[in-house]
Amino acid sequence: MHPAAIAKVVGILLTLFSGSMLPPAGIGLLYGDGAVQPFLIAFLVLLGLGLALWLPCRRTPAELRVRDGFLVVVLFWSVLGATGAVPLMLAERPHLDLVNAVFESVSGLTTTGATVLTGIEELPRAVRFYRQQLQWLGGLGIVVVALAVLPMLGVGGMQLYRAETPGPMKDTKLTPRLAETAKALWYIYLGLTAACALAYRLAGMDWFDAVGHAFSTVAIGGFSTYDASIGYFDSTAVELVAVVFMLLAGMNFALHFGAVRRRSLRVYAADPEVRAYLGILAASAAVSVLFLYASGTFDRFPDALHHGVFQAVSIGTTTGFTTHEYFTWPGFLPVMLILTSFVGGCAGSTGGGMKVIRWLLLYHQGRREILRLIHPAAMVPVKVGGRVLPESVMGAVWGFFAVYVVTFAVLMLALMATGLDQVSAFSAVAATLNNLGPGLGEVGAHFGTVGDAGKWILILAMLLGRLEIFTFLVVITPAFWRR
Amino acid sequence: MHPAAIAKVVGILLTLFSGSMLPPAGIGLLYGDGAVQPFLIAFLVLLGLGLALWLPCRRTPAELRVRDGFLVVVLFWSVLGATGAVPLMLAERPHLDLVNAVFESVSGLTTTGATVLTGIEELPRAVRFYRQQLQWLGGLGIVVVALAVLPMLGVGGMQLYRAETPGPMKDTKLTPRLAETAKALWYIYLGLTAACALAYRLAGMDWFDAVGHAFSTVAIGGFSTYDASIGYFDSTAVELVAVVFMLLAGMNFALHFGAVRRRSLRVYAADPEVRAYLGILAASAAVSVLFLYASGTFDRFPDALHHGVFQAVSIGTTTGFTTHEYFTWPGFLPVMLILTSFVGGCAGSTGGGMKVIRWLLLYHQGRREILRLIHPAAMVPVKVGGRVLPESVMGAVWGFFAVYVVTFAVLMLALMATGLDQVSAFSAVAATLNNLGPGLGEVGAHFGTVGDAGKWILILAMLLGRLEIFTFLVVITPAFWRR
Numbered sequence: 001m002h003p004a005a006i007a008k009v010v011g012i013l014l015t016l017f018s019g020s021m022l023p024p025a026g027i028g029l030l031y032g033d034g035a036v037q038p039f040l041i042a043f044l045v046l047l048g049l050g051l052a053l054w055l056p057c058r059r060t061p062a063e064l065r066v067r068d069g070f071l072v073v074v075l076f077w078s079v080l081g082a083t084g085a086v087p088l089m090l091a092e093r094p095h096l097d098l099v100n101a102v103f104e105s106v107s108g109l110t111t112t113g114a115t116v117l118t119g120i121e122e123l124p125r126a127v128r129f130y131r132q133q134l135q136w137l138g139g140l141g142i143v144v145v146a147l148a149v150l151p152m153l154g155v156g157g158m159q160l161y162r163a164e165t166p167g168p169m170k171d172t173k174l175t176p177r178l179a180e181t182a183k184a185l186w187y188i189y190l191g192l193t194a195a196c197a198l199a200y201r202l203a204g205m206d207w208f209d210a211v212g213h214a215f216s217t218v219a220i221g222g223f224s225t226y227d228a229s230i231g232y233f234d235s236t237a238v239e240l241v242a243v244v245f246m247l248l249a250g251m252n253f254a255l256h257f258g259a260v261r262r263r264s265l266r267v268y269a270a271d272p273e274v275r276a277y278l279g280i281l282a283a284s285a286a287v288s289v290l291f292l293y294a295s296g297t298f299d300r301f302p303d304a305l306h307h308g309v310f311q312a313v314s315i316g317t318t319t320g321f322t323t324h325e326y327f328t329w330p331g332f333l334p335v336m337l338i339l340t341s342f343v344g345g346c347a348g349s350t351g352g353g354m355k356v357i358r359w360l361l362l363y364h365q366g367r368r369e370i371l372r373l374i375h376p377a378a379m380v381p382v383k384v385g386g387r388v389l390p391e392s393v394m395g396a397v398w399g400f401f402a403v404y405v406v407t408f409a410v411l412m413l414a415l416m417a418t419g420l421d422q423v424s425a426f427s428a429v430a431a432t433l434n435n436l437g438p439g440l441g442e443v444g445a446h447f448g449t450v451g452d453a454g455k456w457i458l459i460l461a462m463l464l465g466r467l468e469i470f471t472f473l474v475v476i477t478p479a480f481w482r483r
Numbered sequence: 484m485h486p487a488a489i490a491k492v493v494g495i496l497l498t499l500f501s502g503s504m505l506p507p508a509g510i511g512l513l514y515g516d517g518a519v520q521p522f523l524i525a526f527l528v529l530l531g532l533g534l535a536l537w538l539p540c541r542r543t544p545a546e547l548r549v550r551d552g553f554l555v556v557v558l559f560w561s562v563l564g565a566t567g568a569v570p571l572m573l574a575e576r577p578h579l580d581l582v583n584a585v586f587e588s589v590s591g592l593t594t595t596g597a598t599v600l601t602g603i604e605e606l607p608r609a610v611r612f613y614r615q616q617l618q619w620l621g622g623l624g625i626v627v628v629a630l631a632v633l634p635m636l637g638v639g640g641m642q643l644y645r646a647e648t649p650g651p652m653k654d655t656k657l658t659p660r661l662a663e664t665a666k667a668l669w670y671i672y673l674g675l676t677a678a679c680a681l682a683y684r685l686a687g688m689d690w691f692d693a694v695g696h697a698f699s700t701v702a703i704g705g706f707s708t709y710d711a712s713i714g715y716f717d718s719t720a721v722e723l724v725a726v727v728f729m730l731l732a733g734m735n736f737a738l739h740f741g742a743v744r745r746r747s748l749r750v751y752a753a754d755p756e757v758r759a760y761l762g763i764l765a766a767s768a769a770v771s772v773l774f775l776y777a778s779g780t781f782d783r784f785p786d787a788l789h790h791g792v793f794q795a796v797s798i799g800t801t802t803g804f805t806t807h808e809y810f811t812w813p814g815f816l817p818v819m820l821i822l823t824s825f826v827g828g829c830a831g832s833t834g835g836g837m838k839v840i841r842w843l844l845l846y847h848q849g850r851r852e853i854l855r856l857i858h859p860a861a862m863v864p865v866k867v868g869g870r871v872l873p874e875s876v877m878g879a880v881w882g883f884f885a886v887y888v889v890t891f892a893v894l895m896l897a898l899m900a901t902g903l904d905q906v907s908a909f910s911a912v913a914a915t916l917n918n919l920g921p922g923l924g925e926v927g928a929h930f931g932t933v934g935d936a937g938k939w940i941l942i943l944a945m946l947l948g949r950l951e952i953f954t955f956l957v958v959i960t961p962a963f964w965r966r
């Protein structure tokens with residue numbers, strides 16, 4: 001990709017992104033509790049920066065080839081993640097330094113939802129709104145990227161749905177197809193957010209909290225306008241709304257699209273990934289509820305029930321909302337919940353983790369390998385949803401799994417080398433690489449006490465998770481830059 | 484497989500194995516410190532049991548088909564592991580109960596080397612010798628099984644070396660080929676053991692310790708006749724002998740065979756797996772030495788050097804000898820060392836872990852996946868040692884990796900559910916599944932304090948590791964038992 005074309009893309013991204021500083025400024029004016037000025041300055045800085053990059057290159061041809069998509073995706077999360085930190089550094093409260101502001105911004109935009117802040121309810125409304133809005137924009141970006149860009153690039157799990165037409169698409173033009181798909185997804189995303197905000201309002205939140213939490217629910221983000229997260233509201237109605245919309249947001253948005261167009265819920269029932277997704281969450285919730293009750297963590301069964309179900313869904317979908325200090329729960333439960341976040345949401349959802357479809361394929365392929373040992377001469381194809389998967393797709397899934405596990409181990413060791421203990425390091429990497437949010441031990445409630453070096457490592461982990469690792473690896477490969 | 488044929492195989496195995504009770508009885512007589520009687524009783528019990536199974540079925544056809552190999556391998560480790568516990572239960576010291584005796588016996592025979600015992604130096608010589616001999620017999624079994632049986636079955640990593648002739652071998656006869664290969668391997672194994680014992684003797688051990696430690700070194704077992712393991716001798720010469728023979732035992736025994744036959748060391752240099760194996764151990768040793776010195780764990784550089792190198796090789800090869808309480812070393816070092824045991828020895832060695840060749844293939848395939856994303860139309864074959872690997876072999880390697888990781892997570896959760904903390908559970912499963920031996924935290928020095936349920940889980944982990952998981956999975960699959 002030509003440097004001028006890169007500058008142009010970054011310029012356009014920044015110019016558009018600068019507009020996102022205005023709603024928080026408006027909120028600040030509305031509530032009159034400060035932090036209007038930092039957002040206006042940030043708006044001007046980002047706009048200026050964006051135009052300074054865009055305008056000199058505006059005559060560079062706009063057509064991007066499919067291969068350029070890798071770089072655009074990496075730039076989207078890294079450039080916006082970095083510049084999204086500007087208002088958090090400028091604001092009087094929280095007045096974060098560079099590493100903390102970038103951590104919070106990247107955590108928001110990648111919909112991880114890990115925070116370095118405490119006393120969130122005492123911050124100006126503009127800042128509280130901005131954090132939620134970052135997640136919502138990040139979620140929108142994910143859906144568009146996951147459903148319109150990544151399948152063309154051959155990463156992200158969604159290509160599994162289009163396995164019948166993989167072929168060489170190297171020189172196909174990216175822009176027109178992207179625009180068309182993005183528009184449909186935008187309507188669905190907006191509709192889901194509006195419904196979620198209304199439901200939260202009806203469940204008892206005020207409009208500020210309802211919209212803010214709708215933003216971070218639909219994005220599977222997990223940021224809250226309160227330290228105590230959803231637990232602040234202490235309301236079964238609120239928890240129920242959260243569970244329903246977390247479940248919806250963790251499904252493939254292509255299914256929502258299909259359901260709306262055909263006015264039928266049958267698309268969900270017919271999808272093997274959604275069935276596996278709901279099955280895994282149900283199993284995890286059942287184990288949680290039974291263990292919480294049996295271990296006496298909650299004396300009343302209804303308490304074990306609603307905390308157990310909420311936390312299993314919140315962590316299994318990688319949302320990361322909490323109603324209770326789950327990291328203090330006994331025995332193996334917190335670790336089991338953290339492990340479910342490695343499964344995560346469906347491909348094409350705003351969820352993190354490795355995605356359900358990949359685990360489904362690993363299961364089918366694992367069974368196939370055993371049968372192949374028993375009957376070496378037999379041909380056993382791997383089928384999902386009645387379709388046979390080509391070996392190349394299987395190779396990509398295995399490769400992703402191995403690279404994910406190795407990346408996890410390397411990041412965990414690096415984090416321990418900065419001084420974190422093993423339990424905190426394990427959960428911190430899981431919480432960021434899976435774009436989950438909360439961890440265990442030292443990072444159970446927030447990430448404020450992690451050292452600077454550790455925070456940079458976790459920022460990288462959040463980006464790697466959101467870029468499905470391979471997008472990042474491709475861009476740092478010398479062969480990508482040749483020709 | 485016919486029940487009579489199974490009974491016959493178990494009968495032969497037990498009859499042969501009963502003979503292994505006589506050398507310890509002889510040692511007991513020689514040193515006159517007790518425990519002669521338990522071994523004589525165990526000899527008679529096992530011999531009687533073996534003949535009772537063998538004789539009634541002696542007319543059952545002896546020919547085994549390749550597919551029966553799965554069951555024979557599973558029976559070898561499980562039946563011998565269980566009955567090897569008999570003398571440990573009969574002896575006045577240590578007088579173990581069922582779970583502890585089976586743990587110690589399976590740990591010995593699978594060459595894991597995790598122990599439930601303390602005060603080993605105060606036990607009768609017969610028992611101390613028996614533990615070392617269990618490892619040696621287990622190591623011999625591994626080499627024979629890994630090089631002669633598993634490749635025909637298509638598991639274990641060694642089939643990668645014979646990728647050119649995989650084909651359907653379902654009805655090939657197992658026995659003749661096995662006998663021929665086994666004989667050659669037996670000579671190499673015996674020669675290596677003799678050389679190692681002599682070297683230990685020259686380095687200052689008495690003959691009892693020299694032979695005992697040669698047994699557990701060549702088997703990559705890690706049992707010692709002292710609680711303090713190799714650290715007891717406090718001798719650089721002893722450590723050097725151990726390092727050299729651990730390195731040799733961690734290499735593919737087919738290479739030793741080739742080197743002896745051709746009277747040339749060139750076979751080692753030409754093998755990509757050995758090069759990777761030595762490279763990984765050198766890197767791990769370098770990091771260990773530097774970190775031990777830089778962190779001030781050892782004030783003198785020579786101390787950091789010999790402890791660092793020894794422990795990196797001992798854990799990297801999955802031997803599990805110790806010269807120092809490495810689990811008390813600071814920061815990320817113990818966890819890094821435990822993670823190197825997941826790589827483990829070469830295929831066809833007595834080492835545990837996933838085996839170097841698999842990691843080498845994962846690395847090559849990972850690179851290939853990235854290149855395939857950059858050049859979707861290009862065909863990029865995976866080559867190791869100049870040979871192109873078929874996709875089916877790659878699938879088997881990926882499948883193994885995924886099943887290994889999932890098995891690890893499930894066993895770790897199960898162990899935590901019995902009450903172990905996360906760090907101890909993590910390292911206990913790594914130490915047993917990788918057939919390594921020592922862990923971290925509660926299981927750093929020994930496994931005596933783990934509960935009974937936990938010990939049964941770890942016994943399963945040791946067997947799964949030694950059976951390369953898939954051998955076990957095949958035997959519990961209903962399809963295996965049909966027809």
Ligand SMILES: [K+]
Pocket residue numbers: 111112113220221222318319320435436437
């Ligand atoms: K999240």
Ligand SMILES: [K+]
Pocket residue numbers: 594595596703704705801802803918919920
């Ligand atoms: K071992």
